[in-house]
Amino acid sequence: MKASKMLIATLKEAPQEAKIDSHILLLRAGMIKAQVAGVYQFLPLGLRVLHKIENIIREEMDASGAVEILCSALQPKELWEESGRWSKYGPELMRLTDRHEREFCLGPTHEEVFTTLVRDLVKSSKNLPLNIYQIQTKYRDERRPRFGLMRGREFLMKDAYTFDKDEEGLNASYQNMYDTYSRIFTRLGLHYQVVLADTGNIGGNGSHQFMALSDIGESEIVYCDACGYAADVEKATAKLVKEPKEDALPLEKVHTPNQRTIEEISSFLGVDAKKTAKTLIYHDYVNEKLVAVVVRGDREVNEIKLVNALNSNENYLELASDAEIESLKSVHGFVGPKDLPCEVYVDEEVTELSNFVIGANEKDYHYKNVNYGRDFTGKVCDLRKNVAGDLCPVCGKPMGQERGIEVGQIFKLQTKYSEPMNCVYVNEEGKNVPMVMGCYGIGVSRTLQSIVEQYHDEFGIKWPLNVAPYHAVIVPINFNDADQQALSLKAYEALCGKSEVILDDRNAKPGFKFKDWELMGIPYMIICGKRSNEGIVEFKNRETLEKQELPLEEAVKIILKAVQEI
Ligand code: ATP
Numbered sequence: 001m002k003a004s005k006m007l008i009a010t011l012k013e014a015p016q017e018a019k020i021d022s023h024i025l026l027l028r029a030g031m032i033k034a035q036v037a038g039v040y041q042f043l044p045l046g047l048r049v050l051h052k053i054e055n056i057i058r059e060e061m062d063a064s065g066a067v068e069i070l071c072s073a074l075q076p077k078e079l080w081e082e083s084g085r086w087s088k089y090g091p092e093l094m095r096l097t098d099r100h101e102r103e104f105c106l107g108p109t110h111e112e113v114f115t116t117l118v119r120d121l122v123k124s125s126k127n128l129p130l131n132i133y134q135i136q137t138k139y140r141d142e143r144r145p146r147f148g149l150m151r152g153r154e155f156l157m158k159d160a161y162t163f164d165k166d167e168e169g170l171n172a173s174y175q176n177m178y179d180t181y182s183r184i185f186t187r188l189g190l191h192y193q194v195v196l197a198d199t200g201n202i203g204g205n206g207s208h209q210f211m212a213l214s215d216i217g218e219s220e221i222v223y224c225d226a227c228g229y230a231a232d233v234e235k236a237t238a239k240l241v242k243e244p245k246e247d248a249l250p251l252e253k254v255h256t257p258n259q260r261t262i263e264e265i266s267s268f269l270g271v272d273a274k275k276t277a278k279t280l281i282y283h284d285y286v287n288e289k290l291v292a293v294v295v296r297g298d299r300e301v302n303e304i305k306l307v308n309a310l311n312s313n314e315n316y317l318e319l320a321s322d323a324e325i326e327s328l329k330s331v332h333g334f335v336g337p338k339d340l341p342c343e344v345y346v347d348e349e350v351t352e353l354s355n356f357v358i359g360a361n362e363k364d365y366h367y368k369n370v371n372y373g374r375d376f377t378g379k380v381c382d383l384r385k386n387v388a389g390d391l392c393p394v395c396g397k398p399m400g401q402e403r404g405i406e407v408g409q410i411f412k413l414q415t416k417y418s419e420p421m422n423c424v425y426v427n428e429e430g431k432n433v434p435m436v437m438g439c440y441g442i443g444v445s446r447t448l449q450s451i452v453e454q455y456h457d458e459f460g461i462k463w464p465l466n467v468a469p470y471h472a473v474i475v476p477i478n479f480n481d482a483d484q485q486a487l488s489l490k491a492y493e494a495l496c497g498k499s500e501v502i503l504d505d506r507n508a509k510p511g512f513k514f515k516d517w518e519l520m521g522i523p524y525m526i527i528c529g530k531r532s533n534e535g536i537v538e539f540k541n542r543e544t545l546e547k548q549e550l551p552l553e554e555a556v557k558i559i560l561k562a563v564q565e566i
């Protein structure tokens, strides 16, 4: 490819909206271009990378025994009513109406579509197990689209669905996908960790996430080095630490003027935050009620655990307004679980405390020497967010914490969709039995950006060779110099057809050209300069930034060998 014919769209400065390195670099390197918030166009180089990632995914999926199809993004409302998700999915679902007032959505995921497809096409158990997948554009009206391709409103996903006769079959299919995902992310060069996950909107039980490790990741992971336990914080549990009980002291109401937060109250009363409990009021719109949640003062509520305890939906759960808190005869900043006229959910850790502090549901007052059981009760369950230092639920050792980008997730769906949607097969006794399903997603566009997040430096992207848009670029210092032009063309011919190579025939300053290719992350650069008449080039490695003078043939050999190895 001649550089003069490419749509090179590198930028000196990243647009304001980009906050993280990978987003800044994808925009600056001209890999993608923003359309509106959370919606991007892929420019030529970005598209080449995307195709390479897709192809690695495709090769591994095909090798695993899966078959590829392509479904429409437009999905009729009726399908979603069959599964019960039309009303449950919430504001993330992009809904639209056609000229005949028929309602549709743009698919955020395809359980309904694949389930009905198999229901209509597969009748005999001879066709099972079945694993079908697609690489297709998804739509989600995310509350906060951000970080470029990381959280888009339109994005590319590989989604696969398995259909088995029974639980045992599902377990085998699930393990097969677990192994396939591990191979895919290894081939893509990502540093990743597999963690236990919550099943969210998709439902069913049994799930893992594949996390690309990164400080900018939106997911938090707690893990145990001792036994290998690792879980998304939404799902993580920890061993409950049993505290020795103190003798219960008499309950005392204390004046705490303007002391609202846990920090304020613990310093005002001179007690450790661990000897306080905080009470949050939530509005659960699914069950249409207000509920109180009590956790230790130094803890955060894990809203996913709460959603599961309430059998609610994360899109339909919000912190209550001041007016709603007042409707419970309480006041913001002084809420406590004692005598509160609503259901109270108590984190199990709170029941281990003795003589602790809570709000008194009265402005400027708290209770001291509170004891669970005597002063208030509630539904006790695990509702706290776990953090580093909490004890591993498996082996009891203190856990660590890190951040990750969720690049893939796999679920055991069981019969969550096949049963209501009547996706059945006929068993040996002639009875209709719902198929047992699994579903498996990879965020293809998010994966692309995750690679950049892990592979870059201050000069730009450092694409791993197997996903790089091109393998090598030939840069003559001065294309109008006869020797340099001749050697460049010779290098180009030697590499063309055997590798993916660019010839930078642009009439620009050499420093500008070097910077450009470094930004775009092309793994190898051959520079034809003043020793061109001797056949000597400068050979530069993008990853290591090493530069060496070599005969052209040597440089070509190194590149072709590396390309052959991928
Ligand atoms: P998240 O928790 O990040 O919102 P999710 O769990 O809702 O993601 P899944 O339904 O599991 O996502 O979708 C499968 C994969 O699609 C995810 O693992 C992720 O890599 C990718 N993905 C999900 N939402 C987005 C998005 N808004 N933009 C880009 N990729 C996404």
Ligand code: MG
Binding pocket: 406, 408, 409
């Ligand atoms: Mg997920």
